[in-house]
Amino acid sequence: MIRGLPASIIAHAAVISASYVTFPYWSTNTRVMASEFEAVDVNFAEIGEITNIAPLVETEPEEPEEEVAPEEPEEVPEDPVEEELPEAEQDVAEAESAPPEENPEDLLPDFEPEETEPEPEEAEPEPVKKPDPAPRRPNDDLMSFLNQSESTFRSEQATRKERPEPKPVTPEPQTALENAPKPAETRNRQGAGERSANSARLEAIIVSRIRNECWAGADDLPNPERYNVQMNLKLNEDGTISELTLIDPKRRPIGSSFMGTAVDRALRAVRKCEPYRLPSEDYEEWKEIDFYLGLGFSGQ
């Protein structure tokens, strides 16, 4: 009992310090939330105008002789007269019908453009690793690891305290662009706080475009909060896409499904917004973007 007390105190202290360390992650939000936008009510009458719904196909004029007594079998076709192709022909030449000039295997999950190559910078660090001069005892590794972790966490905490809150998303992309820092201002920018504020500005520009121009959302799907898509986008300096990778889900579900539709829409949105016209002096900040599209990301 007496021996257990110090252990209990230590355990509690560990949990409390853990919370102290991790709460900033939870409370500090460096992402720009689209939910900060006011939802725009869509009047169904306006939608009707927008979609320019054409009048229905004219019904055939009522003809008295068409009136059919209940007994007449020809009132409704006895069998479905429409005939689907036999299985072998159902696929419009699955092998040979694929466009001869492109992609004989047009699998949707393959989202990587042909020119995509692994970044050499990321591959390099491995060879740089130096062999340990001498074998270390596990405890030494542990202490070193813990010391490094403590140092990292303290540094990160200090940074986060200085980091300003993201600014509200500007609704119009043009306005956001106008408000983007001028080259002269950004050139001398320094410090993590300012960098974060700039990131928020960049994010606001992108969010606004995706939301207003490129993404159809998923609100029309049943339980839309279930259909969330995470992607990683690598951009060239001219704002064109060099690589688009589906992160979660890792690939589009095969066939017709709500998740498949959500993935299609998300990928299409990111591609449709290309090129991303962002301040070139901030290229280092926007050359790689993690996209989170979906109602399930609300509040994150």
Added chain:
Amino acid sequence: MAMLKRLIFAAFIAILGTLPLATAQLQVVVDRADLKPVPVAIPNFEAIGVDPEVAQTISDVIRNDLESTGLFVITPEDAYIQKDLNIEVAPRFADWKIIQTDALVVGTVEQIERDGNQLIRGSVRMWDVYGEELMRFEDSNGRQVSGRRFTTTPEDIRRIAHKIADAIYSRLTGEDGYFDTRIVYIAETGPRNARVKRLAIMDADGANVKYLTSGAFTVLTPRFSPTAQQITYMSYEGGIPRVYLYDLRRARQEVLGNFRNMTFAPRFSRDGNSVLLTQATNGNSDVYLMDLQTRQSRRLTDHPAIDTSPSMSPDGRQIVFNSDRGGSPQLYVMNTNGTPRTCPSGGRDIACRITFGSGRYSTPVWSPRGDLIAFTKQSRGRFHIGVIGIDGRGERLLTESYLDEGPDWSPNGRVITFFREPSPGASPTLWSVDLTGRNLRPLLTSTDASDPAWSPLLD
């Protein structure tokens, strides 16, 4: 000391698991966007050995089907840059990106001969313009295919178009289409004091109207079987209102059951094997379930109040019905087997009330998706079509007019059809509205019309 370090290490690892991924790159979160119709280009299908009018008709029907949903906007033909499309060749994607088309549909219509019969064959492929790749379809066997092809007789070319439209719709929305379906309704003619009401059926887009009854007897509330070409409805034939069953394939009707009293408000169960209906005895109405094979019926409600308009959940375990047992017509949910259940409002009961808003609720219909119930609501002199969760939460009114009544779901649970009288004495007409309340639009019929009911997808 070593123990302490292990403890700290374990705590550290546990904490790491809770942290978001440390990423250096920009993070962009977009949780919602305004729903936008998807731009789709559907150039006229290429006519191969057939009258170009046939290809034109099929193309027009496909475009009309898709545009009628409000979910798509068809790219106008005069905006096309590329004209030389070929179903076997990838399009020039840049030409279609310029005009901001998300999906490009390319098809052919040809005449073929099979077993000495001249048939029409429609083929289609669809391209993801921004993804620059073919969009694969799922065929009727669940296989992934690069295109769809349907063959039929020259008289039924519209069904080719509906099938293709369904395939496109399904690929772009993730749910089944509903274009290759029919709607049965009551066609009304004549003066209001001598109204002739006949059972009529038409394609979902209003074409191919046919009449199933002569009009000698008034018929009401037709309902389509979700699994077969059968209709159940109420008819005054013989003087007493009774529920009838109409088999479309055999063109035969029969009285359903051997009830001694008036029966009405029929509706099929989701498996099509039984029919829910109401029987009125000495002024008291209760809900019954009749097995269509054995023709045995079972009483589901037993209450002195009026219980009517039953509708079954897709899994068959629950029904929703309308009852005035609480003083005014409201919606109640109960287990089909009659066992008590825990009510959303608290307590346990055989039937749980799920509507508590002001006004009177009636004609509930369980969605094929299972998560919503459509209903008619009368409040402050106006009528509404609305939906509500099966637990009574999330009531949404989708329409409002002088008289909106009789909702029924499309087979995919996406659209609700109903009938409307916009003002006192005005002609009733059929309407449809999307589940979200968007895209309210009339369904044109050649006569006044009421009580629409949707068929399942045709075979």
